[in-house]
Every structure is written in C-alpha cells, then in structure tokens.
Amino acid sequence: MSSTTLTLATRANASRRGNKLGRRLLIISAWLVFVLFLLLPLLIVLSEALKQGLGTFFSAIFEADALAALQLTLLAVGISVPLNLVFGVAAAWCVSKYEFRGKSILVTLIDLPFSVSPVIAGLVYVLLFGAQGFIGPWLREHDIQIIFALPGIVLATIFVTVPFVTRELIPLMQQQGTQEEEAARLLGANGWQMFWHVTLPNIKWGLIYGVVLCTARAMGEFGAVSVVSGHIRGYTNTLPLHVEILYNEYNHVAAFSVASLLLLLALFILLLKQWSESRINRLKANAGEE
Amino acid sequence: MSIRRFALAALASALITGPVVAAETLLNVSYDPTRELYSDFNKAFNTHWQAQGNAAVTIQQSHGGSGKQARAVIDGLRADVVTLALSGDIDELYKLGKLIPEDWQTRLPDASTPYTSTIVFLVRKGNPKGLKDWDDLVKPGVEVITPNPKTSGGARWNFLAAWAYAQQKFGSEAKAQAFVGQLYKNVPVLDTGARGSTITFVNNQIGDVLLAWENEAFLALKEEGGDNFEIVAPSLSILAEPPVAVVDANVDKKGTRKVAEAYLNYLYSDEGQRLAAKHFYRPRNQAIASEYAKQFPQLKLVTIDKDFNGWKTAQPKFFNDGGVFDQIYQAQ
Numbered sequence: 001m002s003s004t005t006l007t008l009a010t011r012a013n014a015s016r017r018g019n020k021l022g023r024r025l026l027i028i029s030a031w032l033v034f035v036l037f038l039l040l041p042l043l044i045v046l047s048e049a050l051k052q053g054l055g056t057f058f059s060a061i062f063e064a065d066a067l068a069a070l071q072l073t074l075l076a077v078g079i080s081v082p083l084n085l086v087f088g089v090a091a092a093w094c095v096s097k098y099e100f101r102g103k104s105i106l107v108t109l110i111d112l113p114f115s116v117s118p119v120i121a122g123l124v125y126v127l128l129f130g131a132q133g134f135i136g137p138w139l140r141e142h143d144i145q146i147i148f149a150l151p152g153i154v155l156a157t158i159f160v161t162v163p164f165v166t167r168e169l170i171p172l173m174q175q176q177g178t179q180e181e182e183a184a185r186l187l188g189a190n191g192w193q194m195f196w197h198v199t200l201p202n203i204k205w206g207l208i209y210g211v212v213l214c215t216a217r218a219m220g221e222f223g224a225v226s227v228v229s230g231h232i233r234g235y236t237n238t239l240p241l242h243v244e245i246l247y248n249e250y251n252h253v254a255a256f257s258v259a260s261l262l263l264l265l266a267l268f269i270l271l272l273k274q275w276s277e278s279r280i281n282r283l284k285a286n287a288g289e290e
Numbered sequence: 291m292s293i294r295r296f297a298l299a300a301l302a303s304a305l306i307t308g309p310v311v312a313a314e315t316l317l318n319v320s321y322d323p324t325r326e327l328y329s330d331f332n333k334a335f336n337t338h339w340q341a342q343g344n345a346a347v348t349i350q351q352s353h354g355g356s357g358k359q360a361r362a363v364i365d366g367l368r369a370d371v372v373t374l375a376l377s378g379d380i381d382e383l384y385k386l387g388k389l390i391p392e393d394w395q396t397r398l399p400d401a402s403t404p405y406t407s408t409i410v411f412l413v414r415k416g417n418p419k420g421l422k423d424w425d426d427l428v429k430p431g432v433e434v435i436t437p438n439p440k441t442s443g444g445a446r447w448n449f450l451a452a453w454a455y456a457q458q459k460f461g462s463e464a465k466a467q468a469f470v471g472q473l474y475k476n477v478p479v480l481d482t483g484a485r486g487s488t489i490t491f492v493n494n495q496i497g498d499v500l501l502a503w504e505n506e507a508f509l510a511l512k513e514e515g516g517d518n519f520e521i522v523a524p525s526l527s528i529l530a531e532p533p534v535a536v537v538d539a540n541v542d543k544k545g546t547r548k549v550a551e552a553y554l555n556y557l558y559s560d561e562g563q564r565l566a567a568k569h570f571y572r573p574r575n576q577a578i579a580s581e582y583a584k585q586f587p588q589l590k591l592v593t594i595d596k597d598f599n600g601w602k603t604a605q606p607k608f609f610n611d612g613g614v615f616d617q618i619y620q621a622q
Contacts, residue, residue, distance in 0.1 A: 136366060234350065248486070
C-alpha cells in the first residue's frame with residue numbers, strides 16, 4: 001500500500017516537473033514567435049523611418065499627398081465604421097433576440113467577408129459599378145462616380161469590415177437573453193426606450209470592442225481598396241496604398257515614415273481595445289457573482 | 291452618446307478638410323516607370339499653360355502596369371489622357387469601351403509616340419554570370435526577372451525583343467518559341483508591373499538579370515547608385531514606342547479637351563522632349579536626340595510595325611488567351 005502511494009506521489013511530482021518544463025518551453029516559444037515575427041519587423045519599420053532623422057520623418061508625413069491619404073483614410077473610416085455599427089447592432093439584435101427562418105444562413109453570410117479574399121470584394125464592385133458593369137452605363141449617364149472615387153473606397157471598406165461588430169455582439173446578446181427586455185416591456189417601455197435604457201447599456205463594452213476592431217481593419221485595408229481606388233495620387237490613395245507607392249518610388253524612408261504613422265494609429269487603437277476588453281471582463285465577472 | 295458624438299465629430303472634421311476640388315483638373319493615367327518623368331513634366335506644363343494666360347490646372351497622376359491601367363479606364367476611371375506603354379493597350383479603349391475613335395494613333399505625330407525607349411539588361415556589378423546577349427539568358431542556372439506580359443506593357447516589349455533575336459538567329463518561328471520558352475523557364479517571379487520587377491531585382495536582390503526599360507534601368511542606376519548594378523546592351527533589341535492619347539469620351543464629358551490636347555502636344559515641344567531625355571527616354575526630335583546621344587547605347591532595333599505587323603497582329607497572336615505566351619507558360 002505505502003509503496004504504491006509513494007510511487008504515485010513521485011509520479012505526480014515528476015509530471016508536475018514535466019508540466020513546469022513544458023509550460024516554460026511554451027511561454028518561451030510564444031515570446032520567441034512574438035519577438036521574431038511581430039516586434040522585430042515593427043521595430044525595423046520605425047528604425048528605417050528614423051534613419052535620416054526626425055526632420056525627414058516629419059516632412060514625409062506632412063507632405064501633401066501623405067496628408068491627403070491620411071484624410072481619405074480617416075474619411076473612409078469615419079463613414080464606414082458608423083454604418084457598420086448600425087448594421088452590426090441591427091443584425092446582432094435580429095439574430096440573438098428573434099427566431100426566424102433562414103437565421104443560420106444570415107449568420108453564415110455575415111461571416112462571408114472573413115472568408116472571401118479582399119481582392120474579390122473589390123472586383124465585385126468593379127463588375128457592378130464599373131463602366132462595363134451591371135449598372136455602370138446608367139451611372140455614367142447620370143454622372144455618378146462610384147468606383148475609382150470615395151464611394152467605392154467606402155463600399156470596399158464596409159464589405160471587409162462588416163462582420164466585426166456583429167460577431168462581437170451576437171454571443172454577448174445571446175448570453176444575456178431577452179428577460180431584461182421583456183421586463184422593460186412589461187413595465188411599459190416602448191421599443192426605443194427599451195433599446196436605449198436596457199439593451200445598449202448591456203452591450204456597450206462589447207460594442208466598443210467591435211467598433212475598435214472594425215476601425216483598425218478599416219484603416220489598414222489594402223487589397224479591396226486597391227482594386228477600386230484608381231490610384232490617383234493625392235485623391236484616391238489611402239494610407240496603405242500611399243505606403244506602397246512611396247516604396248515603389250525608391251522613397252524608402254518616406255514609405256517607412258508613413259507606415260509608422262499607420263503603426264501609431266494601430267497602437268492607439270490597440271490601447272482602446274485593451275481598455276474595452278478589460279471593461280467587458282469586469283462586466284462578465286460581475287454578472288457571474290450575481 | 292459619446293460614441294455617436296465622436297463619430298459625428300470625426301465625420302464632420304473629415305468632410306470639412308476633405309480634398310479641395312480645383313477649378314480644372316486633368317487626370318493622366320500612365321504606366322509604371324513614368325512616375326518621375328510626369329512629376330517633372332506636369333510642373334513644366336503648368337508653367338507653360340499659365341504663361342499662355344490660362345488658369346493653373348491641377349494634374350492628377352495614376353500609375354500601374356499598362357494593361358491594368360487600360361482596364362481601369364475602360365472600367366470607368368475618368369482619365370483625360372492616357373500615356374501607356376504600348377498602343378495595344380490604348381486600342382482596347384476603342385475596342386472595349388468606345389472611349390476613343392479607332393484611328394486615335396494618327397492624331398499626333400510619330401504615331402502618337404512622343405518618346406521611345408528600348409529593352410536592355412540590368413545586371414549585378416561586375417556581371418558575375420557574364421551575361422552579354424539573349425543567348426546567355428537561356429543558360430541553366432541564370433535567373434531572369436521580367437514582369438507578366440498579361441498585365442505589363444514592358445513585359446510584352448521584353449518578350450518580343452527576345453523573340454526577334456531568336457527569330458533572326460534561328461530563322462524559324464518554332465525555334466523562336468522554343469528559345470523564348472527556355473527563357474521563361476528561368477523566370478522565378480512574374481510581377482504585375484515593370485516597377486514591381488525592378489524592386490524585386492534591386493531591393494529584394496532576386497535574380498541575375500532584369501529585363502528592363504532602358505529608362506527604368508538608368509533610373510535604377512541613378513537611384514540606387516552605380517555601385518551595385520550595370521547596364522548591358524544586347525546585340526539586338528526592340529524599339530519600344532509608348533503612345534499617348536486624349537480620352538475623347540471623358541474630356542468631352544468634363545469639358546477638358548483643350549487643356550488635355552495642349553498637354554499632350556507639349557510633350558512634343560523642345561522642353562517636353564528635353565525632359566523626356568533627362569528621364570532617359572529617347573526623344574523623337576532629332577536635334578534634341580543628338581544632344582543626348584551620348585547617354586544611350588547604340589544598338590540594332592527591330593520595330594513593332596515592320597517586324598511584327600503592328601500591335602493589332604502581335605497582341606492577339608502572342609498575348610491574348612491561348613496565344614503564344616499561354617502556350618509557353620502552360621507547357622511548363
């Protein structure tokens with residue numbers, strides 16, 4: 001008896017030691033991957049950008065075409081993210097609060113942009129709105145420019161960022177169920193009051209998290225936007241496209257300077273994300289206690 | 291609330307500071323290696339245009355692989371003028387889009403090609419593989435960098451230059467096809483445009499030789515310093531004639547015909563020709579060409595019209611779906 005317990009104990013000890021080793025190895029390799037594949041390239045971007053000093057760095061960022069690209073990027077984000085927010089909330093609401101036919105198809109379709117290559121997304125709009133496309137001739141007659149202009153860039157951005165808000169909200173809203181809303185209705189709240197005072201506060205942090213992810217992706221989108229942009233410098237080039245142009249013009253320092261501007265914007269968004277994530281976790285913990 | 295307010299503020303600020311629309315704008319849709327040329331030329335043209343008592347014009351530029359750019363104009367990119375790599379691409383504007391008349395090429399001197407160029411080899415300093423002529427490119431172990439002829443105009447000139455060499459040397463089309471097929475076996479990457487290939491060769495250090503526009507090769511030497519590369523002129527190459535055209539459907543809609551025509555005509559002026567030469571294009575104007583004769587290597591040049599019966603024959607034969615290039619590439 002005693003000998004068996006002893007061997008069991010040593011075995012447990014050994015496996016714990018093994019676990020410890022395994023854990024260390026895993027942590028080290030995670031760090032290694034992080035440093036080699038993420039941190040190092042980012043540092044290279046920064047060091048290349050600052051190679052010729054702060055003066056060249058700032059002159060690349062404040063150059064007219066770069067500023068126009070920044071403006072266009074912010075404008076595209078400023079239009080597409082609010083639209084995605086409204087659509088995302090509406091879609092998540094439908095899916096999580098109602099039962100209807102074709103619901104699973106709708107949920108699958110919302111995920112479509114994750115699986116479709118962004119280039120295809122862009123080409124779809126060219127086929128639809130291009131001069132040779134489906135409604136192109138009508139658009140031309142009425143002098144409406146969709147692709148190779150701001151509307152096309154916004155459409156392409158919306159297409160690739162549609163799932164972010166919805167995907168974030170559906171599990172959250174499903175978890176919360178409909179009880180609180182039902183209670184609000186019983187107490188006499190109208191639909192809008194219920195949404196504003198019950199639903200929205202409940203999903204607030206999840207919503208912010210989704211919006212932040214959506215913004216990050218919208219700012220960095222290259223493929224889809226590249227197809228519909230027309231690459232008119234100073235007019236239809238977004239920041240990522242501008243980086244490519246500068247790089248192709250042997251203008252490495254400027255390319256990396258503008259790239260690091262994108263990087264700074266991304267880092268800022270990452271901080272926002274971290275903050276909203278922590279708020280969500282706190283919310284979940286509170287819900288668990290009750 | 292705060293989210294909404296933030297979004298509104300962001301939107302409002304973006305709208306207020308959005309791109310300012312100038313009185314008259316001209317969009318020049320061009321191919322890859324002309325970026326530097328037109329950035330200089332646009333300034334010169336604006337000075338000239340204003341000196342004639344006109345208001346300043348905002349000239350917008352778009353660059354990319356020549357075939358891809360033509361496609362964008364057909365799809366609705368509102369170019370006032372196109373300055374592409376070869377007339378075959380501008381022909382498509384007539385064929386697919388009816389944006390220009392069929393005889394567009396007769397509207398300006400020299401078949402609407404204000405400057406020419408040719409195809410040369412760019413090799414690494416000291417020419418370590420000893421690449422002197424087209425024969426050397428088909429040897430095993432030589433890596434050749436050239437873009438995709440489907441999307442790049444320069445790549446089509448490259449292809450035809452190699453073809454012309456083989457045809458003259460071996461005397462038959464079948465042998466020329468075998469030779470060019472051998473050459474493309476040595477191509478590790480096909481970029482979509484000439485500039486992409488240059489970056490692959492110069493910055494990413496891939497390949498032993500870049501088949502390049504002469505102007506692109508000189509520019510690479512200038513930008514990256516002459517210490518790392520040198521230009522090799524093969525015994526025979528092709529006269530590359532990049533054409534220009536006003537896009538009638540667009541200028542008539544926008545009311546920019548006058549400035550668009552003046553813009554292209556200015557390419558033929560002495561100053562336009564000098565700017566072309568400065569950016570390593572061969573000027574059409576003989577007097578100015580002789581001023582710059584020293585900077586260009588002398589080599590035997592075939593032409594698209596005499597040796598290939600023009601782009602109208604060469605494009606479908608070699609580069610359309612199922613053409614010679616497809617046969618070569620699918621065979622691999």
